[in-house]
Structure formats: C-alpha cells, structure tokens
Amino acid sequence: MFPSCIRAFFLGVIFLSTLGHCSELRVRVRLADGQVAEEVLEADGEKDAITLEFKQGDGALITFVADFKQDVKVFRALILGELERGQSQYQALCFVSRLNHNEIIPSESMARLRQKNPHAIRLAEERRGLDQLNMNMAVNLSRSGQLSSHIHNMCSEAQEAIYTRETDVKYWLERGVEGSLFEILPQSVDVAPARAPALAPCRSTKDLWQPCFCSYSLRLEWYPCLLKYCRNRDTTGKGSPYKCGIKSCSKGYHFTYYVAQKQLCLWDEETET
Numbered sequence: 041m042f043p044s045c046i047r048a049f050f051l052g053v054i055f056l057s058t059l060g061h062c063s064e065l066r067v068r069v070r071l072a073d074g075q076v077a078e079e080v081l082e083a084d085g086e087k088d089a090i091t092l093e094f095k096q097g098d099g100a101l102i103t104f105v106a107d108f109k110q111d112v113k114v115f116r117a118l119i120l121g122e123l124e125r126g127q128s129q130y131q132a133l134c135f136v137s138r139l140n141h142n143e144i145i146p147s148e149s150m151a152r153l154r155q156k157n158p159h160a161i162r163l164a165e166e167r168r169g170l171d172q173l174n175m176n177m178a179v180n181l182s183r184s185g186q187l188s189s190h191i192h193n194m195c196s197e198a199q200e201a202i203y204t205r206e207t208d209v210k211y212w213l214e215r216g217v218e219g220s221l222f223e224i225l226p227q228s229v230d231v232a233p234a235r236a237p238a239l240a241p242c243r244s245t246k247d248l249w250q251p252c253f254c255s256y257s258l259r260l261e262w263y264p265c266l267l268k269y270c271r272n273r274d275t276t277g278k279g280s281p282y283k284c285g286i287k288s289c290s291k292g293y294h295f296t297y298y299v300a301q302k303q304l305c306l307w308d309e310e311t312e313t
C-alpha cells in the first residue's frame with residue numbers, strides 16, 4: 041500500500057476499481073445539534089446523478105441531488121408542520137441551482153466507493169463555509185423537465201415552493217432553456233424598486249397572513265468532494281497517477297426566499313427566541 045491509500049483506508053471508505061452502475065453508501069455523521077444521523081449516498085451511473093439523503097434532529101428530511109447530465113443541483117427539505125398552528129403534516133421546499141464543476145466527485149467514482157467501517161461516526165476532512173443563496177425566482181413544476189428530470193420526481197409536493205436564483209436563470213436562458221419555466225418573485229427590501237411595497241423578513245413579521253422573506257439553512261455534513269490520486273512508483277521514480285481515494289467535505293447553504301404568508305415560515309421566528 042502507498043501512504044495516501046492507507047489514509048483512504050483510515051477514512052473508512054475505500055475506492056475500488058471495479059465497475060458499478062448503482063451503489064449505495066451509508067455514512068454516520070454528527071449533525072450541528074450533536075445528534076448522529078445516517079446519510080445515504082446513492083450513485084446512479086445511468087442517470088449520471090448522485091443522491092444524498094438524511095434526517096435532521098428536528099425530523100426534517102433533507103434530500104440533495106447532483107444531476108451531472110444537466111449540471112443542476114436540487115435540494116429538498118420535507119419539514120414537519122406544526123399541526124396545532126394549522127399547518128399540514130409536512131411542508132416541502134425545493135431549491136434548484138447550478139452545479140459547478142468540482143463541487144462533488146463524478147457519479148461513476150461515487151459508484152465505486154465502498155464502506156469499510158459502517159459504524160464509525162465520520163467527520164468531513166474539510167469544513168466549507170456557508171453559501172448564501174438568494175432564491176428570488178420560482179420554477180414551474182410542470183415545465184421543469186427542461187432543466188432536470190429530477191425536479192419533477194423530487195419536488196411535486198413542493199409545487200408552489202420551487203425556488204431558484206436569478207443568476208442561475210440568466211445562465212440557463214443563455215443555454216436555450218425557455219423563460220416560461222421561471223417566474224419572478226417579489227424582491228427583498230434592499231433590491232425592491234422604490235414603489236414596490238417593502239417586504240420584511242418573516243422573523244420581524246407579526247401577522248401570520250402577511251407575505252415576507254423566509255430563510256432556511258441546511259448543511260451537508262459529509263460528501264465526497266474531491267478525488268485523491270496516488271502515484272505508482274516504478275524503478276525510474278515516475279509513474280502514472282491513479283484514483284485511490286476521496287476527500288470528504290461538509291458544506292452549508294442558507295436560502296432566502298419569498299413566501300406568500302408568514303404561516304409558511306414559522307421556524308424563522310423560533311431562531312430569535
């Protein structure tokens with residue numbers, strides 16, 4: 041074994057050279073609230089996509105899909121509702137954004153990862169910062185197939201709550217995606233034209249039926265973000281590099297988006313108390 045390969049072993053996830061189409065990896069991670077969650081990572085070689093799913097301590101189910109075919113990433117949060125406050129059993133939120141290169145390892149590499157020590161609680165090697173995403177546009181579910189086939193599968197329960205960013209929309213429009221897919225939502229206070237009614241964050245909105253700006257944060261605690269390469273040393277001291285492991289990362293996302301009623305954003309007030 042070569043030193044960097046041994047490191048991959050210590051991580052508990054080993055990189056196999058055999059081919060695989062679909063594979064599932066279960067990784068135990070510690071969440072920010074101290075609870076341990078089991079993350080399920082799935083690679084689908086045919087669809088060229090990776091899915092990551094876990095349940096938060098508050099019961100919310102978080103699903104993340106990286107669609108490499110379309111370079112689109114989708115976050116879905118299924119948040120438990122507060123029945124005593126007239127909410128439905130759970131609330132679905134979907135956030136769609138551009139998938140950048142090198143955000144996560146390719147699906148075919150992901151499909152070759154195998155778990156070495158499934159009971160270990162893993163900590164990501166690199167803790168990346170919090171991305172602030174201003175989700176100021178809505179995506180039409182019935183037309184979303186143009187953007188990514190995963191949106192329809194994941195977000196049908198979110199319906200009116202599929203959000204994306206203006207900067208991503210500009211990029212997609214340039215690449216031929218139809219404008220009718222998107223709808224401009226009311227803008228926040230600092231960017232609204234002077235005559236538009238000022239909208240406040242839900243945190244400072246008292247009336248449950250008033251529109252406001254909601255925020256939702258989540259963190260992917262562990263995912264393979266980079267491939268590690270080892271070099272097979274031959275007698276000349278040179279050798280061709282080969283994939284021998286992964287680097288794990290953790291990354292946070294903070295979404296801000298419009299809601300028609302504060303009622304749909306009750307967690308935002310709780311953060312203040």
Ligand SMILES: *[C@@H]1O[C@H](CO)[C@@H](O)[C@H](O)[C@H]1NC(C)=O
Nearest residue numbers: 179180181182183220221223
């Ligand atoms: C979404 O697109 C469908 C099909 O084109 C259309 O009938 C519907 O009105 C659109 N929904 C919204 C909210 O614009």
